[in-house]
Amino acid sequence: MTPRTERRRRAARLPWALLLAALAGLGAGAAEAPAQPRLVVSPEGPLRTLGEAVRRAAPGAVIVVRAGTYREPLVYVDKPLTIQGEGWPTLDGQGRGEILSVTADSVTIRGLRFANTGVSRVEDRAALRVTEVGGCRIEGNRFEKTFFGIYLAGARDCVVRGNLLRADPTSEEATGNGIHLWTARNVLVEDNIVFGHRDGMYFEFAHYIVARRNRSEGNLRYGLHFMFADDCAYEQNVFRRNGAGVAVMYTRRVSMTGNRFEDNWGSAAYGLLLKEIYDPVITRNVFARNTTGLFADGAVRIQAEGNRFVDNGWAVKLMASTSEGRFARNDFIGNTFDVSTNSRTNSVDFEGNYYDGYRGYDLNRDGVGDVPHRPVRLFSLLVEQNEPALILLRSIFIALLDRAEQLLPALTPETLVDERPAMRMAS
Amino acid sequence: MRSLRVLALALLALGAAGCGPRGPQPIAYGQDQCGYCRMTISDERFGSELVTRRGRVHKFDSVECLANYYLAQHGSEPAHSLWVTDYARPGEFVSADSAHFVQGERVSSPMGMGLLAVSTPAEAERLAREHAGRRLSWEQVLETVARAGARVGAGHAAHGPAAPPPGGAGAHDTAH
Numbered sequence: 192m193t194p195r196t197e198r199r200r201r202a203a204r205l206p207w208a209l210l211l212a213a214l215a216g217l218g219a220g221a222a223e224a225p226a227q228p229r230l231v232v233s234p235e236g237p238l239r240t241l242g243e244a245v246r247r248a249a250p251g252a253v254i255v256v257r258a259g260t261y262r263e264p265l266v267y268v269d270k271p272l273t274i275q276g277e278g279w280p281t282l283d284g285q286g287r288g289e290i291l292s293v294t295a296d297s298v299t300i301r302g303l304r305f306a307n308t309g310v311s312r313v314e315d316r317a318a319l320r321v322t323e324v325g326g327c328r329i330e331g332n333r334f335e336k337t338f339f340g341i342y343l344a345g346a347r348d349c350v351v352r353g354n355l356l357r358a359d360p361t362s363e364e365a366t367g368n369g370i371h372l373w374t375a376r377n378v379l380v381e382d383n384i385v386f387g388h389r390d391g392m393y394f395e396f397a398h399y400i401v402a403r404r405n406r407s408e409g410n411l412r413y414g415l416h417f418m419f420a421d422d423c424a425y426e427q428n429v430f431r432r433n434g435a436g437v438a439v440m441y442t443r444r445v446s447m448t449g450n451r452f453e454d455n456w457g458s459a460a461y462g463l464l465l466k467e468i469y470d471p472v473i474t475r476n477v478f479a480r481n482t483t484g485l486f487a488d489g490a491v492r493i494q495a496e497g498n499r500f501v502d503n504g505w506a507v508k509l510m511a512s513t514s515e516g517r518f519a520r521n522d523f524i525g526n527t528f529d530v531s532t533n534s535r536t537n538s539v540d541f542e543g544n545y546y547d548g549y550r551g552y553d554l555n556r557d558g559v560g561d562v563p564h565r566p567v568r569l570f571s572l573l574v575e576q577n578e579p580a581l582i583l584l585r586s587i588f589i590a591l592l593d594r595a596e597q598l599l600p601a602l603t604p605e606t607l608v609d610e611r612p613a614m615r616m617a618s
Numbered sequence: 619m620r621s622l623r624v625l626a627l628a629l630l631a632l633g634a635a636g637c638g639p640r641g642p643q644p645i646a647y648g649q650d651q652c653g654y655c656r657m658t659i660s661d662e663r664f665g666s667e668l669v670t671r672r673g674r675v676h677k678f679d680s681v682e683c684l685a686n687y688y689l690a691q692h693g694s695e696p697a698h699s700l701w702v703t704d705y706a707r708p709g710e711f712v713s714a715d716s717a718h719f720v721q722g723e724r725v726s727s728p729m730g731m732g733l734l735a736v737s738t739p740a741e742a743e744r745l746a747r748e749h750a751g752r753r754l755s756w757e758q759v760l761e762t763v764a765r766a767g768a769r770v771g772a773g774h775a776a777h778g779p780a781a782p783p784p785g786g787a788g789a790h791d792t793a794h
Contacts, residue, residue, distance in 0.1 A: 312662055312708040315726055373726065389648075389660050395730060411648050412658045419730050434648070434658055441730070459651045459658060466656060488656065 228252045232280075234259035241274070241282065242266045256280040256303065268293045268300075276302030279333070284308040284318065290337075293321040299328040308337045310365040317342035317371070321349070329354060339367035340388070347376040351383065358387040366411060368393040372400060380405060390416040391433065394423060403427050413438045413464075417445060425450065435459070436481070440466040448474045455481045462503070465490040465513075475618075478503060484526070487513045493539065496520055499618055505531050505571070514538045520617045523547060523566070527584070530607065531571035537604035541566060545613040550597075553614045560612040567603045569596035642667045642701040642711040643675045654683035655729065662708035664728055667701040681719065682729035685763035700756075702735035705745065710737075714756045718742035721762065722751020731766060733759060 230244045230252060238244050240263045244254045250270040258278030262285055268274070272295075279302070284290045286309030291300070298321075305318035317339035321327050327349040333356075334340040340356040343349060356369040369385035372378060375397040384406045385391035391407030394400050395418040402425040407414035414430035415437045417423060426448040430436035436452040438461075439445050445468065452462030462481035465471060467489040475497045478484030484503040487493060493516030500506035506526040507518070511534035522545045523529040529546055543559070544566070551562030570589050573580050583589050596603055645665040652659055653676040659665055666684035668676045674695075678684040681702055688697065700714035717735040720742055725732040732751065736742050742753050754762065 313706065395726075412660050438657065440655070440657070459656075464656070 229255060231255045231257065232261075233257035234261075245269075245272065245274075248272055265289050266291050268295060268298050270295050271297040273299040274301070274303065275299075276304070276332075279304045281306055282318075284337070289316055289318065289320055291319045293319070293324060293327060296324050297326040298324070299330070300332060301328070301330045302332065304333040304335065305337055305340070306335045308339075310338050310367075312365075315339055315342065315367060315371070317367070320344070321346050325349070328352070333357075334369075338365075339371055340369045340385075342368075342371045342373070343375050343378065344373045345375070346372070346378060349375070349378045351378065351380045353382045354384075356383065356385045356388065356391075368416075369407075369410070372397040375400065379403075384408075385410065385414075387411075390414075391430075392416070394418070394420040396420065398422050401425070405429075406431075408432055410434065416440075417442045420445070424448070429453070430455075430462070435464055436462045438464040438466065439468050439471060440464075441468065443469040444471075446472040446474070447476060448472075450476045452476065452478045452484065453480055457482060461486040464488075465493070470494075473498060477501065478506065483508050486510075487516075489513065490516065492516060493518075497617055498522070499524070500529070501525055504528070508532070509537070509539060510534070511536075516540070517542070519543050520613070521545070522616045522618060524616070528568060528571040528574075530566040531575060532567060532604060532607065533572075533575045535602070535604050537607040539607070541607065541609040543611050543613050544609055545616045546609070549612050549614075551612065558614050560614055562612075564609045564612040565597055565600060565603060565607065566609060567607050568593050569603055572602055640669065640673070640698065642669065642699075643677075644709075645677050650677050652677065652679040652683050654678055654687040655680075657728065661728055663703060663705045663734065665703045666714075667711070669698045669701070671696045671698045673698075680728040680731075681733040681735055681759060682727065682731045682763060684714070685760055689760060689764055704737045704741075705734040706736050706741050712737040714759075717756065719754040719756065719759050720746045720749065720751045721754055721759075722746065722749030724749040725751060731763070733762075 228249055230238060230248055232238045232241055232244045232254060241256060241261055242263050245266060245268055248254055253273045253275060256276045258280050260281045260283050262283045281304045282290045284307045286307050290305050308316050308318050318334050318337035320342045323345040325347045327346060329341055329351045331353045335357050336359050341351060351370055358366045366389050368390045369388040370380060370392045372394045373396060377399045380402040382404050386409050388410045390413045391410040392402060392415045397420045400423040405428045408431045410433045412434045414433040417439045419441050421443040424446045429451045431453045433455060436455050455462055460482045462478040462484045465487040469491045471490060471493055473495040477499045479501045481503045483505040484500045484507060486508045488510040489512040491514055495518045498521045500523050502525040505528045506523050507530045509532045516539040518541045520543050524547045546564055546566060549560055549564050551560040553560055569592050645659055647662055648660050650659045657679050659677060659679040664680045666678040666681055668684060668688060701711040702714050702717050704710045704712050718739050719733060719735050722732050725734050727733050746753050
């Protein structure tokens with residue numbers, strides 16, 4: 192047989208094969224298409240529980256869960272599967288514990304509603320737990336009244352996208368974290384919304400994590416919390432009305448871009464709290480209406496550029512242990528204190544920032560103020576040492592002191608001065 | 619007459635309060651700030667306290683932070699007593715000297731060193747098995763934390779998946 196006739200024969204056979212396959216598909220029902228076996232779980236049966244479907248499914252199968260409420264013991268997903276909800280089926284933990292536990296690679300969980308794990312004082316109980324796996328996708332699910340929502344331990348190369356997590360914020364300490372990553376690597380966390388948890392998102396011993404376009408609101412402690420999580424980035428997130436917006440602690444090389452830190456009010460409330468960290472890059476963020484916008488304690492080599500600090504109590508607080516940083520082209524508008532510190536020495540450079548409290552002039556009209564600006568008020572130093580002194584904020588005497596200190600600095604850090612204050616806002 | 623008695627009682631109570639508490643004070647979880655790391659204290663299994671001779675109470679979110687604070691402050695403001703939470707009975711304090719400690723990689727303690735405390739050796743044994751950890755006394759906890767150095771959690775990170783930064787300065791090199 193020549194190659195040409197062989198090809199022709201194959202071509203002739205192909206339509207028949209397709210037709211046969213189509214007929215077989217019709218006969219057996221589309222659910223049984225051989226390419227991607229599908230199992231359907233529904234309250235009417237024949238498959239009535241997700242657990243049973245997972246047991247029967249072959250690796251690579253798709254399990255469709257139809258609308259309804261499913262109450263069953265913890266389901267272990269121990270083979271690569273796609274579990275897809277239709278019409279928001281509810282997996283109800285009935286207050287008794289965890290709901291779904293993934294222990295295999297390449298599992299996709301989509302369109303499910305997780306509810307009622309109940310709270311625990313002794314274990315980190317999670318609605319959806321993923322342990323020691325790679326390639327998981329958790330997309331478009333809802334979590335309601337769950338203690339911890341999504342808990343990834345030892346996970347790598349995963350995506351957590353478009354989930355909505357809403358804890359019950361009335362019970363003070365009885366809430367866990369929304370999206371919790373522990374010893375994770377290369378995970379994308381995007382477009383999620385988290386309300387009312389302890390920390391909205393928590394990354395510990397996690398590396399190469401990107402969090403973007405998430406909204407974290409009304410969480411009791413932090414909107415987002417890094418612990419020992421080097422080489423991570425978060426961008427374009429909104430953190431609003433949390434205990435504090437974001438805490439980055441004991442971590443190196445975290446970049447923070449285009450986020451909004453808003454409305455964190457309270458004695459220990461910060462927009463952004465930096466503690467014992469190295470080489471943070473903070474670019475084009477907005478800090479608005481926080482007790483303290485940016486608080487840095489033990490932050491080494493901060494690079495802060497193009498941020499807006501608007502209507503905060505303290506825009507920036509730099510503790511003595513903070514060194515070798517640079518603040519450039521940031522806007523300080525409507526803050527009670529622009530920059531405050533508890534130290535007389537300083538190694539953080541301020542250059543080309545805009546301060547609405549700047550009283551200098553620009554004779555040569557090059558956009559740069561001709562008189563250097565000292566963003567630390569003497570009074571903020573007094574308040575740092577004696578908080579009740581804050582009551583004197585509006586007194587004439589304090590205003591005089593501040594002016595005198597501006598002209599002849601005696602107590603404020605001598606080197607904390609912006610030699611080139613901008614006459615116009617950068618943004 | 620009655621109001622006088624009430625007043626006397628009130629004065630007595632005030633006087634007692636003035637003498638300063640000697641035992642641990644309840645921690646307002648979700649509100650109180652850790653005296654060492656500044657985090658809001660929120661995990662009921664790990665809250666710890668140091669009471670000074672003058673009766674001042676310092677609160678911490680973890681055994682790690684209590685130990686770090688104690689190591690740093692020792693001598694400057696003498697401690698009267700140290701308290702840790704019984705991991706198995708959240709909300710109940712046990713004195714650090716009589717507590718039994720477990721350190722395990724799988725213990726999700728707030729500061730990453732994986733330290734927990736319980737009141738009985740049996741509980742410690744059980745939890746050590748469960749978390750693949752080892753048992754420690756308070757003295758050993760202090761040694762472990764002191765070794766880990768300024769960067770809390772360094773002990774854990776050393777055998778965690780975190781690789782040392784390529785060519786970057788380690789925390790110990792740059793800490794002062």
